[in-house]
Amino acid sequence: MSLSAEHLQIRKQGRMLLDVPHLSLPAGQVHALLGPNGAGKSTLLSALAGIERSAAACVRLHGRALDGWDTLELARHRALMTQDTDVPFDFEVDDIVRMGRYPHSGHPHPREHELVDHALGLAGALPLRGRRHTQLSGGEKARVLLARALAQIQAPPGDTRPRWLLLDEPTAALDLAHQHAVMRLLRQVASEGTGVLVVLHDLNLAGAYADQVLVMADGRIDSRGHCQQVLQPQLVERIWGVVCERLSTSSTRTDTRPARSWLAFS
Amino acid sequence: MSVAFGAAWWRPRSRTRLWLIASLGLIACVALALSAGAYGRLWAQWANGGAEVFWHIRLPRALLGVLAGAALGVAGALAQGLFRNPLADPGLIGVSAGAALGAATAIVAGGRTLGLWWGPQSLMVAAFLGSLLMTALTWRLARREGHVDTARLLLTGLALNAAAAAALGWLSFLATDEQLRSLTFWTLGSLSGSTWPPVLACGAVVAGCLVALGARRRDAHALDALALGEAQARLMGVEVDALQRRCLITIALMVGAVTALIGMVAFVGLLAPHAVRLLAGPRHGVVLPGSALSGAGLVLLADTGARTLVAPAEMPLGVLTGLVGAAVFLSILYRHRHLH
Numbered sequence A: 001m002s003l004s005a006e007h008l009q010i011r012k013q014g015r016m017l018l019d020v021p022h023l024s025l026p027a028g029q030v031h032a033l034l035g036p037n038g039a040g041k042s043t044l045l046s047a048l049a050g051i052e053r054s055a056a057a058c059v060r061l062h063g064r065a066l067d068g069w070d071t072l073e074l075a076r077h078r079a080l081m082t083q084d085t086d087v088p089f090d091f092e093v094d095d096i097v098r099m100g101r102y103p104h105s106g107h108p109h110p111r112e113h114e115l116v117d118h119a120l121g122l123a124g125a126l127p128l129r130g131r132r133h134t135q136l137s138g139g140e141k142a143r144v145l146l147a148r149a150l151a152q153i154q155a156p157p158g159d160t161r162p163r164w165l166l167l168d169e170p171t172a173a174l175d176l177a178h179q180h181a182v183m184r185l186l187r188q189v190a191s192e193g194t195g196v197l198v199v200l201h202d203l204n205l206a207g208a209y210a211d212q213v214l215v216m217a218d219g220r221i222d223s224r225g226h227c228q229q230v231l232q233p234q235l236v237e238r239i240w241g242v243v244c245e246r247l248s249t250s251s252t253r254t255d256t257r258p259a260r261s262w263l264a265f266s
Numbered sequence B: 001m002s003v004a005f006g007a008a009w010w011r012p013r014s015r016t017r018l019w020l021i022a023s024l025g026l027i028a029c030v031a032l033a034l035s036a037g038a039y040g041r042l043w044a045q046w047a048n049g050g051a052e053v054f055w056h057i058r059l060p061r062a063l064l065g066v067l068a069g070a071a072l073g074v075a076g077a078l079a080q081g082l083f084r085n086p087l088a089d090p091g092l093i094g095v096s097a098g099a100a101l102g103a104a105t106a107i108v109a110g111g112r113t114l115g116l117w118w119g120p121q122s123l124m125v126a127a128f129l130g131s132l133l134m135t136a137l138t139w140r141l142a143r144r145e146g147h148v149d150t151a152r153l154l155l156t157g158l159a160l161n162a163a164a165a166a167a168l169g170w171l172s173f174l175a176t177d178e179q180l181r182s183l184t185f186w187t188l189g190s191l192s193g194s195t196w197p198p199v200l201a202c203g204a205v206v207a208g209c210l211v212a213l214g215a216r217r218r219d220a221h222a223l224d225a226l227a228l229g230e231a232q233a234r235l236m237g238v239e240v241d242a243l244q245r246r247c248l249i250t251i252a253l254m255v256g257a258v259t260a261l262i263g264m265v266a267f268v269g270l271l272a273p274h275a276v277r278l279l280a281g282p283r284h285g286v287v288l289p290g291s292a293l294s295g296a297g298l299v300l301l302a303d304t305g306a307r308t309l310v311a312p313a314e315m316p317l318g319v320l321t322g323l324v325g326a327a328v329f330l331s332i333l334y335r336h337r338h339l340h
Helices: A041-049 A071-077 A093-099 A112-122 A138-152 A176-191 A203-209 A233-240 B002-010 B015-035 B050-083 B095-108 B114-118 B121-142 B150-174 B177-188 B196-215 B217-226 B230-235 B240-262 B268-280 B284-308 B317-335
Strands: A002-012 A015-026 A030-034 A059-061 A078-081 A164-168 A195-199 A212-217 A220-225 A244-248 A261-265
Touching: A002 A041, A002 A195, A015 A041, A015 A195, A015 A220, A030 A041, A030 A176, A030 A203, A041 A078, A041 A164, A041 A195, A071 A078, A078 A138, A078 B230, A093 A112, A093 A138, A093 B217, A112 A138, A138 A164, A138 A176, A164 A176, A176 A195, A176 A203, A203 A261, A212 A233, A220 A233, A233 A244, B015 B050, B015 B268, B015 B284, B050 B150, B050 B196, B050 B217, B050 B240, B050 B268, B050 B284, B095 B121, B095 B150, B095 B177, B095 B240, B121 B150, B121 B196, B121 B240, B150 B177, B177 B317, B196 B217, B196 B240, B196 B284, B217 B230, B217 B240, B217 B284, B230 B240, B268 B284, B268 B317, B284 B317
Parallel strands: A030 A195, A030 A212, A078 A164, A164 A195
Antiparallel strands: A002 A015, A002 A059, A212 A220, A244 A261
């Protein structure tokens, strides 16, 4: 089932922040949300997550409007990871990941006590176990928050309803290796049936890992579709005002991998 | 950094030991408070008036100390969790200012009328009502579209605290010298007014709040989740508005009841949760009960000091808690870089 929105509009102080007449995203795929600063990416993400109360009736998860969900049940089905999370107390890493299990306290998983380590392992943050949050670097904090989001949507065995993972720039603070590790993780999570919607700024990262890209400008979804088709130099120049060209790997050698292309910025 | 290192050594496996030590420490504080005082050799003189002193002076006073410390400590931990700020104080929502205003009104305006019929209890009732009314007013003014934003609550509390201070100043201006003196003493706080009936009434309120809090263990986890921000807590299924309402009511009832009896006692609500967080980490499941224990110990120790340091005279309690609190607090700030 899917995450969808109809007539989704958000207006603040007379300014239209978001205007999405129709959007339907299938689960089991990685959808990358791209666009310049202020295009409405985070607003769309928080509207789809249900933070914007005024928009909760316009967004449907598994066919049911968000305001018709029990808050705890909804919390078990989708998680949002944001960048600007400031934690006022000096919690340990395990404590923070365990917070994600709050909506499950009524129905604990049979292996509940292993889930924190499992989520930390998936996010590549297992070595951070036992560390204090204030002692982590920005990238390490991001991985811990990702582990928390993963722990939140960990379904009990037998429940196959797809979960949704919404991420606002999860790779912004990460080094090269961890950026790709996180994107591979998102692919893996999606292949297991979870829907993934991720805000990215790196067009090539989106091109390499996303099934579909959505490009936003001025609160609207300008274009969407397969990465290679949508992310063309004309679009990049029109939306971001940056000149670029598309380069391809020359598969001259006996390379069985499909030819790939990426954007090169001048 | 030595504090942080010591705390890390304590934290992982020795939580049971920590609870044991804290409980024994509190029992020691109670024993000290019961045996020390202006009336020396209490046990030797047991049949000869010692029993009277024990039952009617020391026991209610020690009990009030425990109640006040526990209530102020827990209220501080709740306020800090709710405002997501380790420096938040229960007074931010106007509860102490309201109590002070109620007490001042009773002392200055009601001294001739109410006081004649009802004695010192009128002051306590006025202070308690004042704290509840002021908290309710803060909450009501901060509410917009059925939702109370924490930052707005904080700012509204700030404005109302300023207004209450102005009203208090006006009442002091109207007061006679004698009224001014009792007002000043009330502002500094003291356990000296402990007689059984008000102590039991206050005990019923505080114990009721603590039991209600203990019965909802989920709220401790919800306060943990709130550390990630209001929006994220909502996304995790926390009913933030209901949680906020329950916390505010608990804070207002407990701090109101205690302040009505003992006046303003500074710093306990700030210091008690801090001590627990340094020793046992910031999880509210630990911080809330821990603050009850450490707050009770702190108030008992300060009160024992207030009674014995300058005996047979008595120092105001607020002077000691303020002094000790400020010293400990500054040392924490200097030694622990990660607090903010």
